[in-house]
Amino acid sequence: MHSSEQSVGSRPITHDAAQPPVETVEVPEHGHGDDGEHIHLPPPTIWPVTMAAGIAVAGWGLLTIQIVSIFGIIILFIALTMWIQELRHEVH
Numbered sequence: 001m002h003s004s005e006q007s008v009g010s011r012p013i014t015h016d017a018a019q020p021p022v023e024t025v026e027v028p029e030h031g032h033g034d035d036g037e038h039i040h041l042p043p044p045t046i047w048p049v050t051m052a053a054g055i056a057v058a059g060w061g062l063l064t065i066q067i068v069s070i071f072g073i074i075i076l077f078i079a080l081t082m083w084i085q086e087l088r089h090e091v092h
Helices: 047-063 066-088
Strands: 005-008 011-014
Touching: 047 066
Parallel strands: none
Antiparallel strands: 005 011
């Protein structure tokens, strides 16, 4: 075998000597530099999922009976209110 060939099983794998190896470049991470820049993310909360569930229940009520829609709308407004309250009292 030549020096540029490797064997895998019964087949040799050849490497093209004409192509240079791929160079890697390090990319600096954004938001972690010394410039003091900070990306603000809100804390995890259950209210977006609860609001989506209220919308789904309200939509399901449109296909079934009206009381289910009313229940879904109540869930929707409670979740929306609690989510807004949580965001208003968030420490920055």
